[in-house]
Amino acid sequence: MKKYLLEITTFISGAIGMIIELIAARILSPYLGSSNLIWTCIIGMMLAFMSLGYFIGGKFADKYPNINVLSLFILVASIFISLIPLLEINIIEPLSKTSLPATLVAVISSTLTFGIPSLFLSTVSPFAVKLIDKKLEEVGKVSGNISAFSTIGSIAGTFLAGFVLIPLIGIKNIILGVVIVLFILSFVLYKDKNIKYILKSIVIFIILIFIVVCGKYLFFKTHTDIILDTDSEYSRIWLKSIESNGQKFYALQVDTAYESVATENNQMTDNYLKYYDLFDYYNKNTSDILMIGGAAYVYPNYYLKKFPDKRIDVVEIDPKMTEISKKYFALDDQNTRINIYHEDGRKYLNNSDKKYDCILIDAFKGTNAPFQLTTLEAMYNAKRSLNDNGIVITNVISAVDGTKSDFIKYEFSTYKAIFDDVKVFKVSNDIDNQELQNLILIAFKNKNSENDPEKYEVYKNLIETEIVNFESDKNIVTDDLCPIGA
Secondary structure, eight states: OGGGHHHHHHHHHHHHHHHHHHHHHHHHHHHHOOOHHHHHHHHHHHHHHHHHHHHHHHHHHHHOOOHHHHHHHHHHHHHHHHTHHHHIIIIIHHHHTSSSOHHHHHHHHIIIIIIHHHHHHHTHHHHHHHHSOOOGGGHHHHHHHHHHHHHHHHHHHHHIIIIIIHHHHHHHHHHHHHHHHHHHHHHHHOSOOOHHHHHHHHHHHHHHHHHHHHHHHHHHHHOTTEEEEEEOSSOEEEEEEEEETTEEEEEEEETTEEEEEEETTOOBOOHHHHGGGGHHHHOTTOOEEEEEOOTTOHHHHHHHHHOTTOEEEEEOSOHHHHHHHHHHSOOOTTOTTEEEEOSOHHHHHHHOOOOEEEEEEOOOBTTBOOGGGTSHHHHHHHHHTEEEEEEEEEEEEEOSSSTTOHHHHHHHHHHHTTSSEEEEEESOTTSOTTSOEEEEEEEESSTTOOOOGGGHHHHHHHHTTBOTTOOOOOOOOOSSOOOSOO
């Protein structure tokens, strides 16, 4: 093992570099979202600091070709990584509440929080090339081997973090584990160990562990409303307990938006969800419904109680959401009138041969939409999955007019290209048309859908919020060109 110590070191540093990049996105997501723009900022800044690390590492390796210097750099990387939980609540969160653009906040946060440890981790490769004792004419071979070990480590770190560590133990525990691994690696690399060095190392190790644990403790101390901060394969999820007017609510947050809100006794509170009941008016013979986007299953729970003669299939990509819903939102997944499928909504539409009377789409996290559910091709498959008088009801977060209205206008144009008729409803009259809000889009497979006149009075307050003669000047959204979404 000692013979290949430097190769192992480059492998580990490469793996941890990618792990840091993945947890960076998770840490930023509740404050800035997880759109392509945020990912672009993270990747760009990490690459910038890696480049700087290679440059600095090469300079120091030539000037101080000593493994103890490399050991020190790795130790410094572990110190900065241990600070990430503290920096989250003292830098990232305060910056996210300023008027600065989200992309600029992402750049600053990535620089101060994740960039510096990436810089020090990137010094490993040039040091390893310098320290391996080979003939000058073999420097190309040594450099290639070190690059290969680093890249293979990056691949291993990516898969390990994405498929195992993040959903299994969460980002805060990953940070703790990374700090411990880097500290041990630094200790092993250091050549001139004596009692003084060992005692110093023990003190530093204890301090680093304390910093990470302290950061985790302070997070919940400063966020008393968050009762659960967990990670799944797909998202960082916050469960909040909120009190308003003497009533307690549970709110499920993913990225910057609430996915679901319900009272403590699991009563539906979001007004936009009531519009899903319009299937009962616009398609009176509805019996089977598909809902894409379960989240906390607030509407499915309500639906099963209100319509005891009907069934619902729910497609929720994240099994962790379903677990949370069973524990906190009284989801009864044993009810024979509900089927739950854990897969991507688009994939389900692509592959399912089942026909539905109505499809409900509630998968858009604020303005961050999974683009694959917004396109012409997706709606073609949705229409194919409907019975003759079927309808699609979609919740869209958008402004009605102005610079923030692109989402609803793109979707309106896209739905109009597929369906016989499309209506848009404004959920709240109290919100200015220029501001983001819940808008409901209802698309009809058959323009002569069988309304139920007897239920007009029941749903009158919803039906009369239609934005009559809604128009769009936007192009149709396709899989090839989709200017909206995450």
